[in-house]
Amino acid sequence: MLLIGISCLFIGSIIASFYATFEMRYSGRIYPNISVGGISFGGKTKQDVVEYWSMRNEPLQNAQFELKFQSLTATVSGTDIELGYDADLSGQQAYLVGRSENILSDLYIKFFKKNVNLNPYLRWKENILDDIILNISNQIDIPAQDSLFTFTNGRVSTFRPSKQGRMLNVNETQNLLTRAFQEVIATHEQHIVIFLPVETVNPLITTDGTNTLGIKELIGRGFSVFTGSIPGRIHNVALAASRINGILVKPGETFSFNEAVGDISAATGYQSAYIIKEGRTVLGDGGGVCQVSSTLFRAILNAGLPVVERHAHAYRVHYYEDGGFKAGLDATVFSPSVDLKFTNNTPSHILIQTKTDINNLTLTFELYGTKDGRVATITNHNVWGISPPPPDEYQDDPTLPVGVVKQVDWAAWGAKASFDYTVVRGTEILEKTTFFSAFRPWRAVYLRGTKQ
Numbered sequence: 386m387l388l389i390g391i392s393c394l395f396i397g398s399i400i401a402s403f404y405a406t407f408e409m410r411y412s413g414r415i416y417p418n419i420s421v422g423g424i425s426f427g428g429k430t431k432q433d434v435v436e437y438w439s440m441r442n443e444p445l446q447n448a449q450f451e452l453k454f455q456s457l458t459a460t461v462s463g464t465d466i467e468l469g470y471d472a473d474l475s476g477q478q479a480y481l482v483g484r485s486e487n488i489l490s491d492l493y494i495k496f497f498k499k500n501v502n503l504n505p506y507l508r509w510k511e512n513i514l515d516d517i518i519l520n521i522s523n524q525i526d527i528p529a530q531d532s533l534f535t536f537t538n539g540r541v542s543t544f545r546p547s548k549q550g551r552m553l554n555v556n557e558t559q560n561l562l563t564r565a566f567q568e569v570i571a572t573h574e575q576h577i578v579i580f581l582p583v584e585t586v587n588p589l590i591t592t593d594g595t596n597t598l599g600i601k602e603l604i605g606r607g608f609s610v611f612t613g614s615i616p617g618r619i620h621n622v623a624l625a626a627s628r629i630n631g632i633l634v635k636p637g638e639t640f641s642f643n644e645a646v647g648d649i650s651a652a653t654g655y656q657s658a659y660i661i662k663e664g665r666t667v668l669g670d671g672g673g674v675c676q677v678s679s680t681l682f683r684a685i686l687n688a689g690l691p692v693v694e695r696h697a698h699a700y701r702v703h704y705y706e707d708g709g710f711k712a713g714l715d716a717t718v719f720s721p722s723v724d725l726k727f728t729n730n731t732p733s734h735i736l737i738q739t740k741t742d743i744n745n746l747t748l749t750f751e752l753y754g755t756k757d758g759r760v761a762t763i764t765n766h767n768v769w770g771i772s773p774p775p776p777d778e779y780q781d782d783p784t785l786p787v788g789v790v791k792q793v794d795w796a797a798w799g800a801k802a803s804f805d806y807t808v809v810r811g812t813e814i815l816e817k818t819t820f821f822s823a824f825r826p827w828r829a830v831y832l833r834g835t836k837q
Contacts, residue, residue, distance in 0.1 A: 405617060407495070416483045416495055419796035420502040421475050434476035438505055442469035448569045450562065452521060454553075454581040459521050461585045464771075466509040466517075468566060475505045482610040507566065513560070521581070521634050522553040529588040534595035541631040541736055546603070546753065548592075550586035557582040592753070598633070599733020605688020605752040609680040610707040611673070617656035618673035623749060624654055625677040634735040639693055642678050642725040649674055649720065675717050676748060678725045679705050681715035682736075686726045688735075689761035689808040689815065693726035697822035700797045712768045713802030713822040730815070733758055759810040766804035775828040785834030792831050799826030 411417070413533035415434070418428035426434050448463040459540050481493040482501050496499060505605070529550035554571040558581060565577045585703035611622055616710045634640045649655050659674025673700065685692055698705070705715040716725045729735050733755040782806030785791060801823050808816035 415479045418498060418500050419482050420500060421477050421479050422505045426479050430594040431476035431480045434479050435472040436474050438470040438472035444573055445469045445569055447575055449576045452581055452627055453576045453578060454525055454583055457524055461517055466514045468509040471506040471508050472706035507614045518555055518558055525553045525583055526738050527551050528587045531588045532592040532595045547588040547591045550833045551583050554582040554584055572765050573635055599755045600736050600753050601750055601755050604754045604756055605684045607680045607684030607687060609676060609748050611676050611704050616657055618658035620656050621658055621673035623741045625674045626748060629737055629776040630739040632737045634694040634729040635731055636732055639728045675705055678718045679715040680748045681750050682725060685713055686754045686806060689759040690727045691730055691816050693728055694724050696723050699825055700827040701824045711766050712800055713804060715779050759808055759815055761808045764805045768800050768802045770801040772799035772826045774826045777829045779831045779833045781835045782832040783835050785832055786836050787834050790831050794830035796829040797827035800824050
């Protein structure tokens with residue numbers, strides 16, 4: 386019995402000595418079977434862990450994440466969001482393994498568990514990244530627009546077409562960035578492009594859900610510029626366009642510009658501006674109305690509708706070529722003999738909408754209805770026979786004092802223009818027309834005062 390007791394004391398002293406030696410050896414050091422991210426740090430200090438994972442942070446700090454959607458590009462760097470491993474935390478965790486208050490658990494980890502592998506904690510400033518994503522979504526997000534449609538006395542008094550919206554998927558964007566962070570770790574790639582997940586948002590009320598006339602979508606659009614117009618002309622463009630806005634053209638009906646606009650005179654609100662009359666450019670009521678008819682002509686062509694009547698101007702007017710348009714895409718009107726007409730040969734009503742931008746001096750026509758598969762093209766648009774204007778003409782004017790010269794007409798180069806207008810639906814040809822314009826060269830005219 387005494388021998389057994391002596392043996393136990395001997396073995397115990399050996400174990401105690403071994404344990405004391407073990408603890409002394411690893412005093413202030415990480416126990417031998419501890420790894421962080423698969424890297425063994427047994428016998429190393431906490432500072433060794435901190436320095437290693439701080440070094441591993443360098444490529445993460447230098448990484449660039451390019452977020453793209455259409456023309457929008459935003460770049461986030463690792464430095465911006467302080468992307469990297471929490472080296473201090475990894476060092477502290479590695480050192481504390483086997484140093485808990487649970488004696489049995491600590492003994493098992495120190496002497497029996499083959500390996501303890503800790504995952505390094507990858508972190509970034511979530512509040513900064515959230516702000517970046519929020520700023521991007523503010524640039525991308527467009528709310529869906531519900532349709533408005535009010536029909537009063539045979540005319541649409543209020544119209545707003547429905548429009549799809551779009552929205553950045555924020556959660557998926559965060560997931561893509563997290564995967565991109567891991568990609569930098571795995572591949573050491575320093576520049577990663579992320580295509581942002583943007584979703585379509587549908588309106589609750591669609592255009593075709595607000596009416597029974599078949600008006601559901603944009604079928605044609607026309608545009609023109611009238612920069613440089615005098616105030617009277619600007620006023621007349623806006624007024625004439627407003628008289629057409631909201632008009633409905635029934636299926637099979639022929640639209641007349643002159644009938645839609647009505648009387649053009651001072652009595653109906655028009656101001657004096659330059660018009661072509663009896664071979665002269667003179668001030669007259671309604672100057673600028675042809676800007677409206679020319680813009681509508683372009684919308685008709687774009688929609689693939691048959692043009693029943695159209696007349697070219699006597700000479701080239703720069704307004705109708707501004708904005709990059711070739712000569713010949715104009716249409717003059719003069720009630721009652723010169724008109725612009727088209728027929729609605731679609732199965733639904735056509736709604737005419739006008740937008741006059743007084744600040745930028747642009748006019749837009751939009752035709753709404755139902756698309757039926759037709760496609761309109763303009764080909765072989767040629768301008769030739771360019772001829773210079775005749776010499777300036779000076780006319781004596783006894784109402785102006787001697788020495789005063791007043792310009793009353795402006796020079797314009799002559800030309801001929803033509804283009805082919807074709808409308809097809811599948812293999813069926815709906816329209817095939819050649820539009821021709823002959824513009825006379827136009828002289829500048831000056832009045833020379835003779836009054837003494």
